[in-house]
Structures are given as C-alpha cells and as structure tokens.
Amino acid sequence: MRCFFLTLLIASISQAQVLTGLDVLEQSKFQPLDGRRVGIITNHTGLNRQGRHLVELLVKAPNVKVVKLFAPEHGLYGVKDEKIGDSIDEKTGLPVISLYGQHRQPTDEMLTDIDTLVFDIQDVGARYYTYIATMGNCMSSAAKNGVRFVVLDRPNPVTGLIVDGPNPDPQHVGKFTCYGPFPVSHGMTVGELAQLFNAEYGINADLHVVKMDGWKRAMWWDQTGVKWVNPSPNMRSPTEALLYLAVGLLEATNISVGRGTEIPFECFGAPWIDSNQLAAALNALRLPGLEFHPHDFTPTNTPHKIHRDQLCHGVKITVTDRDAVKPVLSGMAMGWTLERLYGEKFDDARMENLLLNRRIRDEVLKLPNVLDAEKLWIDDVNAFRKLRQKYLLYE
Known part of the structure; x- marks a missing residue:
C-alpha cells in the first residue's frame, strides 16, 4: 500500500x-x-x-x-x-x-x-x-x-x-x-x-x-x-544548472569548465591534465550521483580566455542519480583532486573567487579525505535552513 x-x-x-x-x-x-x-x-x-x-x-x-x-x-x-x-x-x-x-x-x-x-x-x-x-x-x-x-x-x-x-x-x-x-x-x-x-x-x-x-x-x-x-548562453540544460553548483567553483581558476564547447559545465580540463588519470582519481572518490569519463575538448567561440583554442584534456561528467548529488562537496572534491595531481600547475588559490570563503578552501585542500568536507559547512547549512x-x- x-x-x-x-x-x-x-x-x-x-x-x-x-x-x-x-x-x-x-x-x-x-x-x-x-x-x-x-x-x-x-x-x-x-x-x-x-x-x-x-x-x-x-x-x-x-x-x-x-x-x-x-x-x-x-x-x-x-x-x-x-x-x-x-x-x-x-x-x-x-x-x-x-x-x-x-x-x-x-x-x-x-x-x-x-x-x-x-x-x-x-x-x-x-x-x-x-x-x-x-x-x-x-x-x-x-x-x-x-x-x-x-x-x-x-x-x-x-x-x-x-x-x-x-x-x-x-x-x-x-x-x-x-x-x-x-x-x-x-x-x-x-x-x-x-x-x-x-x-x-x-x-x-x-x-x-x-x-x-x-x-x-x-x-x-x-x-x-x-x-x-537557456537563462544564459552557457546554461543549456537543467543538468548543467545542477553541475554549475559544482564545476562553477573551478571557473575562476586556470581550468576550462567547457565554455566554448557544446557541454559547458558538463566537462572540465586543461592542456596539462592526464584525462585517464583524472577520471580514475575522481571515480575512486565515489562522489554520490556522478561518474567521470576521460574527455578531450577545445574551447572555441567564447570571450573567456582560459585555454581558448587549445586542446584540453580532462573529464566529462555524467549524472547517474540527480537526487544523490552533493554539488558543493563534488566541486570541492574536484579542486582537491586537481591540487593533489597537478599542484604545481593548478591555481587552487582562485577557487576562493566564487566559493568566497578562504578558511573553507584552505581546510578542504588539507583534508586527507575530501569526503569529510561537508562537516566544515554543515553549521552554515543548518542555520540557513532554519x-x-x-x-x-x-x-
């Protein structure tokens, strides 16, 4: 019944x-x-x-x-x-x-x-x-x-x-x-x-x-x-709206988030990334509702200059269970993984530009297990819900 x-x-x-x-x-x-x-x-x-x-x-x-x-x-x-x-x-x-x-x-x-x-x-x-x-x-x-x-x-x-x-x-x-x-x-x-x-x-x-x-x-x-x-030129589907809450946190860094491609915010990468390595590392985290696949792309036809007209290597994101996705945790996990794999090249400091919380950015990047990151902002979430x-x- x-x-x-x-x-x-x-x-x-x-x-x-x-x-x-x-x-x-x-x-x-x-x-x-x-x-x-x-x-x-x-x-x-x-x-x-x-x-x-x-x-x-x-x-x-x-x-x-x-x-x-x-x-x-x-x-x-x-x-x-x-x-x-x-x-x-x-x-x-x-x-x-x-x-x-x-x-x-x-x-x-x-x-x-x-x-x-x-x-x-x-x-x-x-x-x-x-x-x-x-x-x-x-x-x-x-x-x-x-x-x-x-x-x-x-x-x-x-x-x-x-x-x-x-x-x-x-x-x-x-x-x-x-x-x-x-x-x-x-x-x-x-x-x-x-x-x-x-x-x-x-x-x-x-x-x-x-x-x-x-x-x-x-x-x-x-x-x-x-x-x-589409509410803006690079917001082309409800799926991209969900992923924007995650991948958007990388946008101010030196990572292309797919602007100038057919799937903005459904992929991200840079010329210096190993696609297979990044996809494997992200999938190993088992982020709820998401899968990552090696993906090469070239951003074109965009005023955004990050790697424009350059071949980028990275990942394409598939939403497997939208109800399970934890977007901000996922976005911070993406940054955490990039910092560990490509720390000398990835400009992690600029993740603060849209997150707008320096302490949280710094503490997340130091975590041995990024899946614990939610604990850092649970009080903010609970207070706002109230x-x-x-x-x-x-x-």
Whole structure:
C-alpha cells in the first residue's frame, strides 16, 4: 500500500503542469498591475506557457502602461557575454536600460516616471548566478524611491531542497556574485529569496510576489511541464544548472569548465591534465550521483580566455542519480583532486573567487579525505535552513 501511494505521488509530479508567476498574473488579467506605470526587469526567459513574452503581454494589456525595460547580465535577449550598454527595443520601441554596464541598479532618475517594477527572470539556484543580485539591487532602488516591486515567481531548476556549501566571508557580501550571506546553493525560488532579502537585509520594499501554481519543492525541472529556455548562453540544460553548483567553483581558476564547447559545465580540463588519470582519481572518490569519463575538448567561440583554442584534456561528467548529488562537496572534491595531481600547475588559490570563503578552501585542500568536507559547512547549512523556513512559499 505504501509503495502504491509513493507511485501515485511520483506520477502526479511527473505529469504536473506548473503555472509560473507570469501565467498566474495573466490568468488574473494583470489585476495586480491595474493602472500602474511599469518598468520591467526581464530577459528572454520571461515567457508564459504559450511562449509569449512578458513585455509583449504587458504592452498589450489595456490597464497597464509599460514605461521602460531593464536588462540584466547577458542582455534582454540573453545572448551577450560582455558588458552591455543601453538601447532601444526594436520590437516595442521602449528604452532598454542595462543593469550590466555603467549601472548595476536603477538610479533615482530612472524611476521618476515609474510606480511599479516587475521582475521576471529565470534563476538557476546558485549564489554566484548574478540575476538574484540584480533583483536585490533593484528592490533596494524601488524601496528608496517608493516604487512597488512585483516578483513573478519561477521554479528553481535544481529543486527547492538542495542547500549546500558554506556562507561567504563577510567582506564579500554585497558583491555581484554574492548578494547575501547564504550558502552556495540556497534551494529557494526568486520569490522566496525576494521575501528573505526584503526582511533580513533591511530593504523594506513594497514587495508583492505572484506565486506559482502547482510547484512542489521536490520537483526537478523536467517534472514541471515548463519549457526550458537557456537563462544564459552557457546554461543549456537543467543538468548543467545542477553541475554549475559544482564545476562553477573551478571557473575562476586556470581550468576550462567547457565554455566554448557544446557541454559547458558538463566537462572540465586543461592542456596539462592526464584525462585517464583524472577520471580514475575522481571515480575512486565515489562522489554520490556522478561518474567521470576521460574527455578531450577545445574551447572555441567564447570571450573567456582560459585555454581558448587549445586542446584540453580532462573529464566529462555524467549524472547517474540527480537526487544523490552533493554539488558543493563534488566541486570541492574536484579542486582537491586537481591540487593533489597537478599542484604545481593548478591555481587552487582562485577557487576562493566564487566559493568566497578562504578558511573553507584552505581546510578542504588539507583534508586527507575530501569526503569529510561537508562537516566544515554543515553549521552554515543548518542555520540557513532554519532562517529561510519562514520565507518559503511552497511545500
């Protein structure tokens, strides 16, 4: 009987059709924005379940006045991998203000003709993915200028369950890759994070979150029924979103993480690595849910200069059990293994750039058994789980 009900639960999740915050807003005929003068913070991921964009929908809504658009890193259409200037949207003629160029948040002047900011951008669940910093910065500008802030919620692609990794060192809090003092993997949606940011970081904006309908914390992306749209040029699948929490920790080092290949974050390597040796060493660790295979690749067509146009030797990662993966432990284990095999060549010091915790980096690299690393940040994880509880919107 117990197995029967478990089977029904799994079946119900696999057949779910989650409505995003945008879908729910559209169903309400945009009532929360009735009579408002709106600035939209979005990119190409702001789509409803029919594939229509938030900007198109609000421009045509009879009771809403769209004044201007704000674009995050990678631009309004998510194709740029460099700093971006302001522009005019060709489809609507609306001004597009870049929040990844001269400004990282709206100025007072930019908000003089706006009474509401609407945020709709797909996140991937990592502290160092910059869209959540853009959200927090815009919330602060909204609060300062008496502007309402509306978040259209979207699923966390790697479920709402994975809380993993240490908090950052205090001096890093507030950086674009570290908006707040929480673990590398937060396990929250943008709507939930907005509530936490607003209360815990003293923003006190007039915040309104349009919740999803049908999303559960245990859902992986393919269980939501929501179409995947690459949220940035090198985030091409939900699997890569999961591995980004691990392999992303190597990105600031002298290791290529596959940018400029067909499988970014599913592989990593360098010209001076022995592929077979590295794969064997990583597989010997028996990291939960992961397997490693020798893999050669050449990063091309990328602004990132790490080993660009050079043949790299390394590993390709296969996720064998996504529910078992411990992403931050896995990422630190990758760095630990590289340091032991290639210590003279591997720039392990730069792992701090996205981990943002020097003590944890140093202590992990000294461990005789890297699988013990989780003990170093378990207190941070438990404290954040307790803190976030009152801001969670979904079971």
